Amino acid sequence: MATLVDIHTHILPAVDDGAANTEIALQMANAFVAAGTSALFATPHGYSPVYHVHTDVIRTETKRFNQALKVAQIPLTVRPGMEIRYHADVITHLLASDALCLGAVADDKIRYALIELPTREWPKSLPDTIYKLNLRNITSIIAHPERNLAAQKNDRIVDAALTEGALLQVTAASVMGNFGTACERTAHRLLAAGKVHFVASDAHDSTLRTPGLRSALDHIRTAWKLTAAADRCIAMAEHIWDETTHDN
Numbered sequence: 471m472a473t474l475v476d477i478h479t480h481i482l483p484a485v486d487d488g489a490a491n492t493e494i495a496l497q498m499a500n501a502f503v504a505a506g507t508s509a510l511f512a513t514p515h516g517y518s519p520v521y522h523v524h525t526d527v528i529r530t531e532t533k534r535f536n537q538a539l540k541v542a543q544i545p546l547t548v549r550p551g552m553e554i555r556y557h558a559d560v561i562t563h564l565l566a567s568d569a570l571c572l573g574a575v576a577d578d579k580i581r582y583a584l585i586e587l588p589t590r591e592w593p594k595s596l597p598d599t600i601y602k603l604n605l606r607n608i609t610s611i612i613a614h615p616e617r618n619l620a621a622q623k624n625d626r627i628v629d630a631a632l633t634e635g636a637l638l639q640v641t642a643a644s645v646m647g648n649f650g651t652a653c654e655r656t657a658h659r660l661l662a663a664g665k666v667h668f669v670a671s672d673a674h675d676s677t678l679r680t681p682g683l684r685s686a687l688d689h690i691r692t693a694w695k696l697t698a699a700a701d702r703c704i705a706m707a708e709h710i711w712d713e714t715t716h717d718n
Contacts, residue, residue, distance in 0.1 A: 473508035475707035476683050477572060478553065478584060478613060478639060478670035482531045486514045486521040488674045492538055497676040499544045505684040509711050511551035511572050513584055517563070518555040525570050528552060549573040549714060553586050553613055556593055560585070561602055571608065573714025579607075582710055584639070586613045592620040592627045600634040614641045614672065616656035617649060625659075632665060637706070639668040642686030643679065661690060661699045669703045 480488025481498050489495035502510065512532050515521035532550040539546055552570035554560060563569040564583055571581040583603065587593065600610045612631060615621045615638050621628050632638070638660060644653040645661075660666050669690070673681040690700040 474506050474683055474687075474704060475711045476502065476507050476510035476671050476673075476681070477551070477611070477668055477707050477710060478513050478641075478672045479510050479681075480512075480514060480553075480672070480674045481510065481548065482512045482514055482523075482528070482535055485523045485527060485531055488514065490675070492535075494676055495535060496538065496542055496544065498673060498681055499539060499542075499546045501676060502671075502673075502681045502683075503544060503546050505681060507681065507683055508545060509547045509549075511584075512548050513551040513553040513572070515586075516552040516554045516569055517557050517560070518553075518586070523552070525552070525568060528570055549711075551584060553584050555586050556588070556596065556599075561599060561606075564603065564608055565606060572611075572710060575714050579713055581608045582611055582637075582714075583608050584611045584613050587615070587618050589617065590619045592618055592624070596636075597630045597634045600631055600636045604635045610636045611668065612636050612638050613670075614639065614644065616640055616644045616653045616660060622652050622656045625663075628660070628665065637667040638665055639670050640666050641672045642669055642682040643672065645669065645686040645689055646682065658694060661694065661696050664699065664702075666699060666703060667706045669700070670707075 483489045483492045483495040514523035528550045551572040554569045640657045644657040647654045671681045671683045687700045691697045
């Protein structure tokens, strides 16, 4: 079984609405490994209305969890990241490292910022923000656009973000229909149009929002007959992993 990289997870114990404790986080880790995921980014919420996990906490807890994985002999490697809620000062916070990109990179390498949008609206300022971040060597990855109510009805706003250099990450549960028909249809439409760069689990626990990346990719290949789209998403996640590091 080929290994996978997951760029969006909430596996760090007791920091946000993800794994409630280390036991659950290790259960998630075992599920990831069993389904062929060997590497992932821990992306707790940042600047959301409910949760903001400080960057120092994310770095510290990532190192601590990697040690727990070693003790438990689970062959999974975790690097720090953040699911950054879109807000007026997102550029300032990213440039000041008050918001984390995925992993750590050399100054001359492109950095990748996982950005979450509001559920109901697609910010009008988003294309300009994407453009300005690109000028600073930061590429925006839009988390689960298929779950955005505006994007479900309007491809043009998604296309405007892509034109400015954004990448799109669809959630595995959306592919499998677990977030409803509208999310599933939008995920299919975006994948079929070649607009999706990543599929990620956005896993939060070991029972409800579980590590389901492998199943979603298999579904994209077999049920949706979009093998090239699935392969592209796998390769893009591997590319980002190869471009980043983390000192554990």
